[in-house]
Amino acid sequence: MTSPARSHDTSDALAIAADVKARRVAAVDVVRGALERIAARDPAFNCFTDVVASRALATAERVDGAIALGRDVGPLAGVPFAVKNLYDVAGLRTLAGSRINQDHPAAGRDAAAVQALERAGAVLVGALNMDEYAFGFTTENAHYGPTRNPHDPDRVAGGSSGGSAAAVAAGLVPIALGSDTNGSIRVPAAFCGVLGLKPTYGRVSRRGVALFAGSFDHAGPFARSVRDLATAFDAIQGPDGEDPVCAPRPAEPTVADLAKGAAGLRIAVADGYFATAGQPEAFAAVERVARALKVDRHLTWPEPERARAAAIVITSSEGAELHLDDLKTRLADFDPMTRERFLAGALIPATHYRAAQRFRAWYRDRVRELFADVDVVVTPTTPFPAPLIGQQTIEIGAAKVPMRPLIGLYTQPISFIGLPALSVPVFGIGPLPLGVQLIAAPWRESALLRVAAALEADGVVRAAIAG
Amino acid sequence: MSIDRTALETYVTVTAAAIGLPIPPGSLPLVAENVLRLLAAGALIVEFALPDDLDPASIFQP
Numbered sequence: 001m002t003s004p005a006r007s008h009d010t011s012d013a014l015a016i017a018a019d020v021k022a023r024r025v026a027a028v029d030v031v032r033g034a035l036e037r038i039a040a041r042d043p044a045f046n047c048f049t050d051v052v053a054s055r056a057l058a059t060a061e062r063v064d065g066a067i068a069l070g071r072d073v074g075p076l077a078g079v080p081f082a083v084k085n086l087y088d089v090a091g092l093r094t095l096a097g098s099r100i101n102q103d104h105p106a107a108g109r110d111a112a113a114v115q116a117l118e119r120a121g122a123v124l125v126g127a128l129n130m131d132e133y134a135f136g137f138t139t140e141n142a143h144y145g146p147t148r149n150p151h152d153p154d155r156v157a158g159g160s161s162g163g164s165a166a167a168v169a170a171g172l173v174p175i176a177l178g179s180d181t182n183g184s185i186r187v188p189a190a191f192c193g194v195l196g197l198k199p200t201y202g203r204v205s206r207r208g209v210a211l212f213a214g215s216f217d218h219a220g221p222f223a224r225s226v227r228d229l230a231t232a233f234d235a236i237q238g239p240d241g242e243d244p245v246c247a248p249r250p251a252e253p254t255v256a257d258l259a260k261g262a263a264g265l266r267i268a269v270a271d272g273y274f275a276t277a278g279q280p281e282a283f284a285a286v287e288r289v290a291r292a293l294k295v296d297r298h299l300t301w302p303e304p305e306r307a308r309a310a311a312i313v314i315t316s317s318e319g320a321e322l323h324l325d326d327l328k329t330r331l332a333d334f335d336p337m338t339r340e341r342f343l344a345g346a347l348i349p350a351t352h353y354r355a356a357q358r359f360r361a362w363y364r365d366r367v368r369e370l371f372a373d374v375d376v377v378v379t380p381t382t383p384f385p386a387p388l389i390g391q392q393t394i395e396i397g398a399a400k401v402p403m404r405p406l407i408g409l410y411t412q413p414i415s416f417i418g419l420p421a422l423s424v425p426v427f428g429i430g431p432l433p434l435g436v437q438l439i440a441a442p443w444r445e446s447a448l449l450r451v452a453a454a455l456e457a458d459g460v461v462r463a464a465i466a467g
Numbered sequence: 468m469s470i471d472r473t474a475l476e477t478y479v480t481v482t483a484a485a486i487g488l489p490i491p492p493g494s495l496p497l498v499a500e501n502v503l504r505l506l507a508a509g510a511l512i513v514e515f516a517l518p519d520d521l522d523p524a525s526i527f528q529p
Contacts, residue, residue: 306515309508316505328487340494344501347482352509357523359512364524405504417524 009037010465012225013079013174013232017121020078021067027060027078031123034080038126038172045148045157047167049085050092051126056080059123074121075231075255081175084161085127086134087111087219088208096210097130097160099143099333100326111208112243113177113219113236120235125173128163132335134179134212135319135342136160137187137407138387142335146389150466151193151432155386158188158407160212161222165192168222171465175232176222181212182311183381183411185220186423190435191386193425194463195229195452196222200442201418202247204233205240213318214245215357216311216415224463226453229422230254233445254446261454265375265447268297273304274410277396278383285426285434286380292460293451299374302366307413310356310363314416317353320345364417371441376451379410381423381435414439422448424461436461470506475499 008016008030019025035053042048066073083089086096088107095101109115114124129147131139139147139162147162149155150170157166161178165188168176178185180198189196197220204219211217221232238251269275269290275283290296320327320342327334327342334342370377383406384394394403414421419442423435440447455461476499483490483498490498 303515306511309511312508313505313512324486324488328489331489331491340497341501343483343488343490343494343498344479344505346486346488347479347498347502348505348509352506352513354523355509355512355515355517358517358521359515361521361524362517 008033010171011174013076013223013228016079016174017075017077020063021073023067027063027123028057030078031056031060031080031125034125034173041170042172044153045150045166045170046145047128047147047163047170047172048082048126049095049129049144049163052089052092052124056123056125059118063121063123074119076117076235077121079122079175080125080173081117081122081177082124082126082128082164082167082173083114083177084130084164084179086130086179086210087114087127087177089114089124089127092127094210096134097132097141097144100330107208109208112205112240114208116236117232122175128167128176130163131160132338133319133323134160134181134184135338137183137404139163139188140337140389142337148389149192149386152386154388156191156389158191158386160184162188164222165189165194165196168192168194168224169466174224175228178220178222179209180218180220180415181216182315182415183408185222186381186411186421186435186437187407189222189423189425190381190433193427193433194222194224195226195425196220196423197229197233197445197448198415198421199233199237199445200420202245203443203445204236205243205246207240207243211322213315215314215318218415224465226449226456227255227258230258230449252443252446254449257446257450258453260450261457262293262451265451266373267293267295267376267378267451268299268374269295270301270377270379271298272300274301274379277406277409278380279396281385281430281434282380282383284429285436286378288426288429288460289378289436289455292455292458295378299370299377301413302370303363304413306359307363307416308409310359311412311416313348313352313356316341316345317348360417367417367419368441375440375444375447377439379437379439381410381437382407383409385430385432385434410437418442420445420448422452424452424455425463426461427464470503475503
C-alpha cells in the first residue's frame with residue numbers, strides 16, 4: 001500500500017479500482033479520502049443530503065478483505081459512489097427531495113441499482129439532493145437548499161438529479177446514480193459538464209427508486225469518463241423480476257465495444273426543432289461534435305413539439321395522481337417550486353392524458369422508422385448553459401422568455417418514448433460547459449457509448465473536475 | 468390557446484372542489500396558469516388525427 005488515497009481524488013473510477021485490486025491503495029483509504037473530500041467541499045455545493053460514513057467504511061473493509069483472500073471483487077473495486085435521494089438506501093428515509101417523506105419509515109433494503117453497484121465492488125457513501133419528487137430541472141430545493149454548480153456556484157446544477165451531477169463534477173465521487181423522466185440525468189450532466197446516460201426504458205431496474213411519472217422514469221449513471229460510465233451502466237443493467245417495467249431481456253455489456261469507436265455507425269444531426277429556440281453556444285457545441293465525427297448528414301425528427309407536449313401532459317397527470325393524497329392533506333409541506341404544478345396536473349382532462357398515450361404509440365412507430373437508416377442522432381442537450389440560481393427568464397434571440405419551461409426542450413421528446421440518450425460535455429465554447437445529446441434506437445446504448453468514446457479520444461469531449 | 472381567465476379559474480375551482488383538492492386563494496392564479504399551459508399542450512395532441520384503432524402506450528414497450 002504505497003499510494004496514499006489523496007492521489008485518487010481526481011482519478012476516474014477504473015483507475016481507482018485498478019489500484020485497489022492491485023493493493024496499491026486500500027479501499028478503506030480511498031473511501032476515507034472521499035468522505036474527507038465531501039466534508040471539506042460539499043458545503044460549498046450542497047450535493048449531499050446524507051453521508052453514510054460508517055456503512056461506507058465497513059463496505060470498504062469487506063472489499064479489502066475479499067481482495068486479500070484473492071477473490072474477484074468486481075470492476076469497481078473500492079470506488080466511492082452516491083445516489084440521488086430517491087433511491088432506497090437501507091436505514092435511510094427515501095426523501096425524494098421532499099419534506100413529506102421525512103415522515104416515512106426508513107428503507108428496509110437498498111434499491112436494486114445500489115445493490116448492483118456494490119456487487120461490482122463500489123462503495124456507497126451517501127445520498128444526493130434533487131428537485132422535490134423529481135419535478136424540476138434546477139435542484140433549487142426549498143427544503144434542502146439549492147445545489148450549486150461546481151463550475152459557477154451562483155448557477156444551478158440542473159435537475160432533477162442536480163446533486164448527482166454536481167457531486168461528480170466537483171470530484172466528490174467519480175460515479176453517481178440519478179433518474180431521468182424528461183431529462184433529469186441529461187440536463188444536470190450538461191449544466192455540470194459531466195457524462196450522463198439515460199438508458200432505454202426498462203433496461204435498468206427501478207426497484208427501490210421512488211417514481212415520479214412511471215411511464216417515463218429511468219435510472220441511470222453519471223461519470224467523468226466514458227469507460228466509467230459504461231462500466232457503471234453494465235453493472236446496473238439487466239432484467240429484474242421485482243420491477244414490473246424492467247425488460248426481460250438479457251444485459252448487453254458495452255465496455256468491450258468502446259474500442260470500436262464510431263467506426264461503421266451512421267450518425268446524423270437533427271435539424272428543425274432541434275436547431276432552433278436555443279442560444280448560439282448550444283448549436284456551436286453540436287457543430288463541434290459533428291465536425292469531430294465528420295458528420296454532415298442532417299435529418300428531421302418527426303413531431304418533436306407534439307411529443308414534448310404529450311410528455312408534459314402525461315408527466316403532470318401521473319405525478320399529480322401519485323401525490324394526490326398528500327396534495328389534499330399536506331399541501332403546505334410541498335415545495336413552492338412544485339406545488340402549483342402538481343395541483344394543475346390533477347386537473348387535466350382524462351381525454352388529454354389518453355390522447356397523449358395514444359400519440360405516444362404513433363410517435364414511437366415513426367421514430368422507429370427513422371432509426372432504420374441511422375444509428376445515432378445528435379442534438380443539443382439543453383438550449384443554453386446553466387442559468388443563475390433564481391433566474392426566471394432568458395434571452396433567446398431577441399426575445400426574453402420564461403427560462404424554466406425551456407430547459408427540457410430537447411430532452412423531453414426523447415425520453416417520451418424511452419430511447420437511450422447520452423449527454424456528453426463540451427467545454428471551451430463559452431465560460432460554462434455545454435451538453436450534446438446523443439440518441440439511439442431502443443437497446444442501442446452501446447452505439448452511444450462508442451460515439452462518446454471516440455469523441456473523448458479526440459479530446460472534443462472531456463469532463464474535468466471543476467476548480 | 469385562448470380561454471377566458473374567469474372561466475379558467477372557475478374550471479380550476481370547481482374541478483378541484485369536485486375531487487377534494489384544496490386550492491388556496493393565493494395559489495389560484497398560478498394553478499390556473501399551469502392548467503392553461505397543460506391544456507395548451509393537450510390541445511396539440513387532441514387536434515392531431517390518430518387512427519381509431521391505435522392503442523395507447525400506457526404499458527410502454529420501446
